[in-house]
Amino acid sequence: MISGQNWRRTLESFVIPFGAILVGLLFFGVFCALVGANPVGVYASIWKAAFGTWSTFQNTLIRAAPLMLSSLCTALPAQLGLVIIGNEGALVMGGLGAIITGLVFSFGSVLPAPEQIAAPLMTPPIVVQLAMAIAGIVVGGVWIAIAGALRHYRGVNETISSLLLNYIAIALLNHLVGGPIRDPGSLNKPSSFALPEVNMLGDIPGTRVHWGLLFGLVASVIAYVLIRRTTFGFAARTAGGNIRAARIAGLPVGKLTLMICFLGGACAGLAGMVEVAAVQASANESLNVGYGYGGILVAFAARQNPLAAIFISLLVGGILASGGILQRTHNLPDATVLVFQGIIFLVVLYSDSLYGRFKFFRETPVYEVPPAPPTSTAAPTV
Amino acid sequence: MTTEAATEAIGWWGVPLAIIAGTMRGGTPFLFVSLGECLTEKSGKINLGLEGTLLMGAMSAYGVSYLTGNPWLGVVVAGIAGGFLGAIHGWLSQQRRVNDVAVGIAMIIFGSGLAFFLGKPFIQPKAPSLPTLELGAWSSIPAVQAALQISPLFLLGLAIAPLLTWFFKSTRWGLFVRAVGDSPEAARAMGVSIFKVRMLAVMAGSFLAGIGGASLSLYYPGVWTERISSGQGLMAVALVIFARWNPIACLWASLLFGGAQALGPSLQSVGIKEGYYLFNAAPYILTLFIMIFTCSPKQTLAGAPGALGKEDG
Numbered sequence: 194m195i196s197g198q199n200w201r202r203t204l205e206s207f208v209i210p211f212g213a214i215l216v217g218l219l220f221f222g223v224f225c226a227l228v229g230a231n232p233v234g235v236y237a238s239i240w241k242a243a244f245g246t247w248s249t250f251q252n253t254l255i256r257a258a259p260l261m262l263s264s265l266c267t268a269l270p271a272q273l274g275l276v277i278i279g280n281e282g283a284l285v286m287g288g289l290g291a292i293i294t295g296l297v298f299s300f301g302s303v304l305p306a307p308e309q310i311a312a313p314l315m316t317p318p319i320v321v322q323l324a325m326a327i328a329g330i331v332v333g334g335v336w337i338a339i340a341g342a343l344r345h346y347r348g349v350n351e352t353i354s355s356l357l358l359n360y361i362a363i364a365l366l367n368h369l370v371g372g373p374i375r376d377p378g379s380l381n382k383p384s385s386f387a388l389p390e391v392n393m394l395g396d397i398p399g400t401r402v403h404w405g406l407l408f409g410l411v412a413s414v415i416a417y418v419l420i421r422r423t424t425f426g427f428a429a430r431t432a433g434g435n436i437r438a439a440r441i442a443g444l445p446v447g448k449l450t451l452m453i454c455f456l457g458g459a460c461a462g463l464a465g466m467v468e469v470a471a472v473q474a475s476a477n478e479s480l481n482v483g484y485g486y487g488g489i490l491v492a493f494a495a496r497q498n499p500l501a502a503i504f505i506s507l508l509v510g511g512i513l514a515s516g517g518i519l520q521r522t523h524n525l526p527d528a529t530v531l532v533f534q535g536i537i538f539l540v541v542l543y544s545d546s547l548y549g550r551f552k553f554f555r556e557t558p559v560y561e562v563p564p565a566p567p568t569s570t571a572a573p574t575v
Numbered sequence: 576m577t578t579e580a581a582t583e584a585i586g587w588w589g590v591p592l593a594i595i596a597g598t599m600r601g602g603t604p605f606l607f608v609s610l611g612e613c614l615t616e617k618s619g620k621i622n623l624g625l626e627g628t629l630l631m632g633a634m635s636a637y638g639v640s641y642l643t644g645n646p647w648l649g650v651v652v653a654g655i656a657g658g659f660l661g662a663i664h665g666w667l668s669q670q671r672r673v674n675d676v677a678v679g680i681a682m683i684i685f686g687s688g689l690a691f692f693l694g695k696p697f698i699q700p701k702a703p704s705l706p707t708l709e710l711g712a713w714s715s716i717p718a719v720q721a722a723l724q725i726s727p728l729f730l731l732g733l734a735i736a737p738l739l740t741w742f743f744k745s746t747r748w749g750l751f752v753r754a755v756g757d758s759p760e761a762a763r764a765m766g767v768s769i770f771k772v773r774m775l776a777v778m779a780g781s782f783l784a785g786i787g788g789a790s791l792s793l794y795y796p797g798v799w800t801e802r803i804s805s806g807q808g809l810m811a812v813a814l815v816i817f818a819r820w821n822p823i824a825c826l827w828a829s830l831l832f833g834g835a836q837a838l839g840p841s842l843q844s845v846g847i848k849e850g851y852y853l854f855n856a857a858p859y860i861l862t863l864f865i866m867i868f869t870c871s872p873k874q875t876l877a878g879a880p881g882a883l884g885k886e887d888g
Binding site for chain 1: 684688806884
């Protein structure tokens, strides 16, 4: 893309987001100073906790993985002009689908008796994990496809229906882990039975980071290629630009809506599977800790570009990872992380309105100076 | 607590009693946020961030009530805190190419973060609550008395709903808000500043949502914790659609949602424990079904402001 005329545009698309993040940092510094913390010390701590060493950076990566996947649930339908915010619900449903499948494949039942736990089925772990991933993808995908179908067939606003689906999914999670699939041994925090250790999604060799990170990276790259380099993506973006023109051109708008909603939900569902299979081992209320809502903002901050979402996810993952150290070394409450995240997102969202405002980034086309007309009777050119 | 006591004394009668009590208690925050969201959406903007506003209102009301001993001052400060968050939302969501849904979600994170941050010191202490009107004094049954404790905030909300209808219908400013929300071009031709009207509508709506937060922390449940709101702020958006952008319908819808919220716990208290969470999800499922049955792919919902959620015209 960087050609003689375009470098200013390319520069703009780097300077504006990074500038926004710097301004956000500045605002957060002012906030810290107002509440009596040393901003420079807080910055240093966040840097150290998020990106400072390989050991701490791995914490960032672990938190970034579900954000990458969940952001696609907003970014993919956005190509069609749909604003889907059902990420949290799709993540929860994907996690539920994954744990039920995982328990059935591991023990033969979602409520295994003690002797079943003592002698788990000898299903190869790779089969269990594959089944869990498929379950997460399908359940999450169908969940968001519901919002897409309601939009297409009934004209129901997809933003509101996907928001409502979040609450229904969370209620379903609480209902299932509170009764039908509850492990009686989980007292304070109702949970499903746990997956056996062997069937858990392990870590990438040589790290503490689970394979979910790879899922996130691969899904983001596939999503990018899909929307920028395939006919399907082109059709979706055309329909997103002008739905009537797309219909006249004979594009199957309904099919596109369902497909892209399914794919978006599938990614969030896979995030739920990763949280269950690699982090929690069972399904419980920890599934809805905000990766869904975080993912929406990641997608918007990345301007719905899946590759940019990788970097924003790393940034937000880093902010999330620094919560502990802010509490320990600066005596700041854990909500500091929320304030920081909120400020950064607000400034980054604002920065979107700045594109094209700075003269420096405007292309300066080289005009061939036409010979001056002999008389000034010619119509003035605008 | 009250619901359990109610059932001990009067058995199954506790269920309708608890629902009536819950309707008024649980309906109050719904009432304020839905009226606030109604006013906001009438001007053509969506504010998803009322969840953060509600928490900020709850925290500031509780904090001020604790520090000054005057809960009414807390209510006023909650409104002002809400208006302050509304100003951010109103300004930011009117910038070029900035999506109001995204700003709303960022405001949820920012508002709840600020509320949790500043509210940390107020989690332990007990702040004076708002006084209540004892409409149950005629009864000798403590459960009935407890159920009929009515908050003046609830009555205030009851009064605001028809006032807002009158405002939209019969006042100059109400006409401006409706014009800006329905047809920005026409409003501009009338010489109305779209930016100013939307800004004021969002701020006033958030002011109401802040008071809704005060009713959570100073009336029912009457404490400040980080889990005090169970999504009432987010639900406001669905509720306003449910009520078709009509303030009086917002009142009925809020009571319905408040009652539905009380259904789960009150059934639990008489021994029906199955499906507790599914009962809690009842309002969401109901809203979704109503939308499915009343929407049509050919036209927008009747009553929806014409410019709602569209790019600034």
